[in-house]
Amino acid sequence: MAPFIRIQNISKKYGKLLAVDNVSFDLEKGELFSLLGPSGCGKTTLLRILAGFELTTEGYVEIDGQDMVDVDPADRPVNIMFQNYALFPHMSVSNNIGYGLKRASLPDNEIKSRVSELLELVHLNGMGERKPSTLSGGQRQRVALARALARRPKLLLLDEPLAALDKKLRSETQFELCKIQEQLGTTFVVVTHDQEEAMTLSTRIGVMNNGKLVQVGTPNEIYEQPQTTFVADFVGEISFIEVTVKEQKEPYWLMQGAVPIHVSTGAKFRINQKVNLALRPEKISLTSKPTGKINEFPVEITDWAFYGAGTQYRVVGPGGINLKLYESHNLPSKSNARQPETGFINFSPDSIIILER
Amino acid sequence: MNYFFQKFGRILVIWLPLGWLLLFFMLPLVEMINVSFSEARRAVPPYIPAFQIGSEGFSFRPVLDNYLLIYEYWEDYLWPAINSIRLAFFSTLYCLLFAYPMAWWIARSNKSIQHILLILVLMPFWTSSLLRMYALIGLLNPNGFINDVLIWAGITVTPIQMMQTDFSIYSGMILTYLPLMILPLYASLVRLDVSIIEAAADLGAKKWDIFRTIVLPLSIPGIVAGSLLVFIPAVGEFVIPALLGGPEQLMLGKVIWTEFFRNRDWPVAAAIAIILIAIIILPIVYARYQDRERIS
Numbered sequence: 333m334a335p336f337i338r339i340q341n342i343s344k345k346y347g348k349l350l351a352v353d354n355v356s357f358d359l360e361k362g363e364l365f366s367l368l369g370p371s372g373c374g375k376t377t378l379l380r381i382l383a384g385f386e387l388t389t390e391g392y393v394e395i396d397g398q399d400m401v402d403v404d405p406a407d408r409p410v411n412i413m414f415q416n417y418a419l420f421p422h423m424s425v426s427n428n429i430g431y432g433l434k435r436a437s438l439p440d441n442e443i444k445s446r447v448s449e450l451l452e453l454v455h456l457n458g459m460g461e462r463k464p465s466t467l468s469g470g471q472r473q474r475v476a477l478a479r480a481l482a483r484r485p486k487l488l489l490l491d492e493p494l495a496a497l498d499k500k501l502r503s504e505t506q507f508e509l510c511k512i513q514e515q516l517g518t519t520f521v522v523v524t525h526d527q528e529e530a531m532t533l534s535t536r537i538g539v540m541n542n543g544k545l546v547q548v549g550t551p552n553e554i555y556e557q558p559q560t561t562f563v564a565d566f567v568g569e570i571s572f573i574e575v576t577v578k579e580q581k582e583p584y585w586l587m588q589g590a591v592p593i594h595v596s597t598g599a600k601f602r603i604n605q606k607v608n609l610a611l612r613p614e615k616i617s618l619t620s621k622p623t624g625k626i627n628e629f630p631v632e633i634t635d636w637a638f639y640g641a642g643t644q645y646r647v648v649g650p651g652g653i654n655l656k657l658y659e660s661h662n663l664p665s666k667s668n669a670r671q672p673e674t675g676f677i678n679f680s681p682d683s684i685i686i687l688e689r
Numbered sequence: 690m691n692y693f694f695q696k697f698g699r700i701l702v703i704w705l706p707l708g709w710l711l712l713f714f715m716l717p718l719v720e721m722i723n724v725s726f727s728e729a730r731r732a733v734p735p736y737i738p739a740f741q742i743g744s745e746g747f748s749f750r751p752v753l754d755n756y757l758l759i760y761e762y763w764e765d766y767l768w769p770a771i772n773s774i775r776l777a778f779f780s781t782l783y784c785l786l787f788a789y790p791m792a793w794w795i796a797r798s799n800k801s802i803q804h805i806l807l808i809l810v811l812m813p814f815w816t817s818s819l820l821r822m823y824a825l826i827g828l829l830n831p832n833g834f835i836n837d838v839l840i841w842a843g844i845t846v847t848p849i850q851m852m853q854t855d856f857s858i859y860s861g862m863i864l865t866y867l868p869l870m871i872l873p874l875y876a877s878l879v880r881l882d883v884s885i886i887e888a889a890a891d892l893g894a895k896k897w898d899i900f901r902t903i904v905l906p907l908s909i910p911g912i913v914a915g916s917l918l919v920f921i922p923a924v925g926e927f928v929i930p931a932l933l934g935g936p937e938q939l940m941l942g943k944v945i946w947t948e949f950f951r952n953r954d955w956p957v958a959a960a961i962a963i964i965l966i967a968i969i970i971l972p973i974v975y976a977r978y979q980d981r982e983r984i985s
Binding site for chain 2: 383384385404405406407410411412414416418419420421422431432435436479480482483
């Protein structure tokens with residue numbers, strides 16, 4: 333079966349600058365797909381290509397079996413929610429939401445009932461007559477969402493949908509957005525630079541860098557099995573150790589850097605191959621005394637920060653290995669006054685991410 | 690010391706323009722009202738001021754004669770008034786029609802050339818208005834440049850009459866007043882967020898729909914400001930119709946000029962001017978009042 337949305341070999345050039353570089357991915361119906369990347373990575377350009385505001389230099393977009401290349405933004409079964417919401421300041425909330433329905437020449441009474449349905453959906457009942465300027469940021473965001481959903485698009489594009497909201501409101505709105513998405517079954521593509529937002533929202537994430545789509549996967553895959561140093565570094569906290577493959581000693585590979593490190597055998601290596609080992613902070617345990625576990629070495633604690641739910645440490649091991657590690661407070665945390673200055677760390681050979689160098 | 694300068698600076702910034710307005714705008718207007726209630730006489734100045742401060746204190750003896758005279762001979766003033774208002778109205782309309790696409794184009798063009806385009810819009814202001822009118826006459830005359838070209842190209846055998854027509858008058862008016870319309874329109878259109886237009890397109894609006902439902906309503910402040918800037922001076926305009934129009938086009942501005950300089954009847958001239966100001970100002974005040982009512 334053909335995928336619901338197919339994005340095939342999309343490239344976009346601005347003069348000599350390649351803003352989007354040969355991007356391909358498919359979307360299934362009802363997916364919530366996030367395009368994640370640093371600013372200037374081409375994710376917004378890609379979104380604008382999907383909306384029809386930008387023409388592609390190469391490649392094509394297919395939605396529900398229909399080629400979109402020559403289709404005007406007005407005629408695409410796609411709607412977009414802008415980062416600044418782009419509400420019409422001279423129209424009431426109802427007229428904003430009903431704008432797209434009116435363009436579709438729906439009868440007035442149907443527009444009215446659809447608008448009140450949408451107001452209900454985004455919890456803005458009774459706000460229909462207000463002007464956008466009298467609403468709070470969160471309410472404006474919901475008007476923009478309702479307006480974008482009004483035409484029942486096959487694909488909804490959201491450009492940094494939560495960026496303009498404060499932190500507390502953002503997490504509430506995140507869940508609200510997911511709920512609405514599940515309820516309607518509309519396919520969403522969200523552009524964001526916030527990896528936490530991408531993690532919590534998405535069924536799948538596409539990580540972009542320099543115009544290229546570097547990895548596509550579920551949030552779990554992106555976090556636990558990043559395929560490049562860029563993805564590992566961009567998504568979540570991580571530390572790197574440079575090592576050389578030494579020998580295979582079943583069931584481990586022995587890697588030699590500043591310290592010997594054992595890695596579970598899964599992948600194939602050449603002897604003397606140089607690789608990067610990557611470690612998530614929460615995978616590393618910190619103890620005051622040696623435990624005799626595998627991959628253990630003494631460290632000096634250089635810095636720590638209390639996060640409430642846990643404490644993050646920066647430690648330096650033999651040979652100047654810098655590592656970040658995170659200890660969650662399973663028991664009530666004690667006063668911060670006496671933090672140890674040295675200790676031992678260990679980590680499981682299974683928890684190491686191996687990246688090519 | 691610093692504080693003193695700050696405070697002094699603040700006072701200066703507020704009071705200097707205010708003082709300027711009082712001295713050169715309010716006082717002449719008050720004096721004009723004063724003259725309009727004065728009695729005419731053959732002397733210098735050619736009137737006995739209604740209100741004056743002399744050696745024996747101040748006296749206040751207003752006369753209504755000037756206004757009564759205008760009321761009595763209202764038919765003599767009606768047609769010039771209608772001519773003036775019609776001229777101002779159509780000049781405003783034509784300026785709006787020409788200026789809107791230009792302002793839109795400037796507002797949507799590359800940021801780096803916007804300034805150059807705006808300077809080009811203002812450039813005609815750097816030469817004398819009178820000089821530009823004579824240049825226009827040179828173009829439109831029966832033996833002017835345009836007719837020469839038309840005859841040379843064989844499009845017409847005899848020169849086309851362009852001078853002393855509505856065409857020549859409105860050409861002059863548009864030439865003079867277009868920048869006053871373009872600038873406020875540009876200011877309101879340049880503030881229009883592109884994403885709002887894209888949002889409308891995304892929601893299924895075609896070009897005309899976007900203009901009608903989004904761009905036009907959001908540029909109304911610019912349209913109003915530009916229209917006032919053109920309409921108000923255009924009502925009092927008499928040089929352009931006198932130079933470019935026929936003798937039958939008597940404007941209120943010309944009537945005032947005649948009363949002042951031919952008849953040396955300053956009080957009547959002042960009274961006409963005051964009535965003209967009232968005709969212009971009252972609708973604006975009323976519109977603003979309505980606006981405020983609607984908002985509250």
